[in-house]
Amino acid sequence: MEEAGKEEFLRFANVKKTYDQKTLVVKDFSLDVKQGEFVTLLGPSGSGKTTVLMMLAGFENVTSGSITINGAPMTTTAPYKRNIGMVFQNYALFPHLTVAQNLAYPLTVRKLPKAVINEKVAQYLKLIELSHFGDRHPGQLSGGQRQRVALARALIFEPTLVLMDEPLGALDKKLREQMQFEITRLHQRLGFTVIYVTHDQVEALTMSSRIAVFNEGVVQQYASPDDLYERPANAFVANFIGENNLIPAAISGGAGTGFVAASMQCGTAIQARNGNCGARDTQSIISIRPEKLAIKTEGQAFDNQVSAKFITRHYVGDFIRYYFQLSDGSNVTVKTLNDTKAPDFTEGQTTVLAWMTSDCFAFSTHSSPVQGEQP
Structure with a gap:
């Protein structure tokens, strides 16, 4: 993977979110992400990290503040125009389509030529080491295989950004570790930018370029894994990390x-x-x-x-x-x-x-x- 870019690729500036106009679930959130980085939003349940991800995807409105990608404002851009890939915990694959058809779907809706679609599907099946599984349906795959297909589908149309919301939460310990390796391998090989949400600190430390530690809608510290572990900013970070x-x-x-x-x-x-x-x-x-x-x-x-x-x-x-x-x-x-x-x-x-x-x-x-x- 090429070294992450020096300029800010993604920027949150003073972003706030409230659902009832009384209580802020995200409080004055500011964060810069460089191109090619793997940034994890880490924190306990209810700390605001998934809400930030949903605002970035366009599935939740921003109460105030701004989100920009490559300098372009996102807060008024429709979700389908943001060129963002998403990987969910429940895979979100179409059960009635084969693996190959699932991978082809985002290319089909973008009206790419059939020959290009077939070539890219074959390329990504090989990339996730499932070349012989293209004719199978998701129900015929293991949990780890389904998650690899979901990851490939999020990457196949070459999105600007890939968002992952607790994608390994449904897997057992051994499969989680295998998928951590798979995601890291693909990130290093393809160099895409990732915003990853988890409450699993080991997962965050293992996979991330930088980690933003959340608590009650506020980022307590934003740093590399070794900085967070060796030089925590406050008692919450010291207690939450390790x-x-x-x-x-x-x-x-x-x-x-x-x-x-x-x-x-x-x-x-x-x-x-x-x-x-x-x-x-x-x-x-x-x-x-x-x-x-x-x-x-x-x-x-x-x-x-x-x-x-x-x-x-x-x-x-x-x-x-x-x-x-x-x-x-x-x-x-x-x-x-x-x-x-x-x-x-x-x-x-x-x-x-x-x-x-x-x-x-x-x-x-x-x-x-x-x-x-x-x-």
Whole structure:
């Protein structure tokens, strides 16, 4: 795939959506997407991500703000004139048509010559590795095969943009992983631009160029997968993306600078990177990922450490989760590789957990101000 374009291909500017003229389900949404990017809208159910997708497709009206593709306004353009391909969770294939006829349909309605249609259908059947399935009907295919046909049908007319609304939600874990690979392979090969909606964080991290994390109609952070995971913007993103330990603490110095001093509720003094604590913040949430915590042994040097009581452990195959409790009752999880160094504990045994300052963040307990509250 060619490198994503440098100029903004798709732009949302101050987009708002309300259904009742009272409550905003999308609040002052702004986002730029480069050509060839794979951008995922990620968030819990009801956070506004599918509404954004439907406005982009033209299936929902925009209350205010603008959407442009290559500089052309979309908010007053009919859906069928937007040249957008869509892939849905339920496939939306025509059951009475064969696979080949399903693929041919978007070309037929565009009145392409029959020879061109046949050539492109054969090309896309080969691309999705279903060359010998053209005469079958959707009901004769597996779930993964049907989803590949739905994807090919969305791509065959070479749309400006491809929208995918939880397309893998109906598949089991193994098929989901296979289809993640298939979609990524086709994206890399063909270089189309994707807006993908999911609530599955692993799916988003695996497939995306950039991810917009939604909560209550507001984008909390828009960044690459590694930035979201390693440098979350606030406590919501830290908690929503991957596993995390979120421990209450009081800021004792450095608020407004790059690092802060804090006191955990159990009384232990620590140092942390300042996630988003300002000068007015006295209470904070300390975020430490389970794999960044170590069960301390002799000879190891760390910036921070705390005494903890072992509760239990869960064997997960390639790794082990250890569950501990601090003296104030806070629960802490440690994740280690399942190897010969994995320790054994008895319930109630006390040990020391340790971590580096660079691996933990202090986040404000105050919500970030929400812009555009009025419809």
